[in-house]
Amino acid sequence: MRIATFNVNSIKVRLPLLLGWLKQAAPDVVLLQEIKVETEKFPRTDIEDAGYNLAVVGQKTYNGVAILSKFPMTVELDCLPGSPGGEEQSRYVEAVVDAGAHAVRVASIYLPNGNPVETEKFPYKLGWMERLRAHAATLLRHEEILVLGGDYNCCPTDLDVYDPVGWANDALCRPETRQHFRALCNLGFTDAVRALDPSPHLYTFWDYQAGRWQRDQGLRIDHLLLSPQAADRLMAAGVDKTPRGFDRPSDHTPAWVELAV
């Protein structure tokens, strides 16, 4: 089973690119972020015609996540548990994919950016990361094949940034952000892409500005975290850079894992 995560930066604008990529890459499960559309306005039939079942948690203008699956799936959660005042931002959807002999639990995650760090946005991000860690700890007790994938808005180490010094005080690279990400991993998750490829320039995001893509000045912020049961089945993982080079691209490109399921 191949599972990919892709921040599309607007499903409306990216629909042709996404459909072309789905046909070419043929992933079994796709975790989408930043669909930027209300649930009712998601281009459902286009995706279903491409052979995928759908779970959509949208909102107007910002955020929004979805799960595409060639296998039947059951939606389990449409927000991250533990929000103090209810969830107003669509950043989390979780489902169980029924692959016949095995069930695979997946979540599509759009973690808050957190900039500027001197505003309330940064503590909001860290609080969200703490809630994610708490929920992930609960999920691990099920001992399932589990994949938490998405845009984590976190560069785990300096190896994941084209200019670590310049980005040191950014919310994506701050020590607190990295500490929270490590705390999540240290529950027992495997950062699949990094586990199989220690090389630099393993980026998943390149800013539209300043020719960052052309210069390969990117960030690795999209991750697929595997439970021990999923990691034991890890066959391959990587970043598919091709969609970033297409016309009218997202600023992100997909990361993917292949599990022996």
Add this chain to the structure above:
DNA sequence: ATGCCCCCGGTTCGGGGA
């Protein structure tokens, strides 16, 4: 040093992204 570019809503500009 700053902004570059892109998307959104709904206008020709501001908010947000990372």
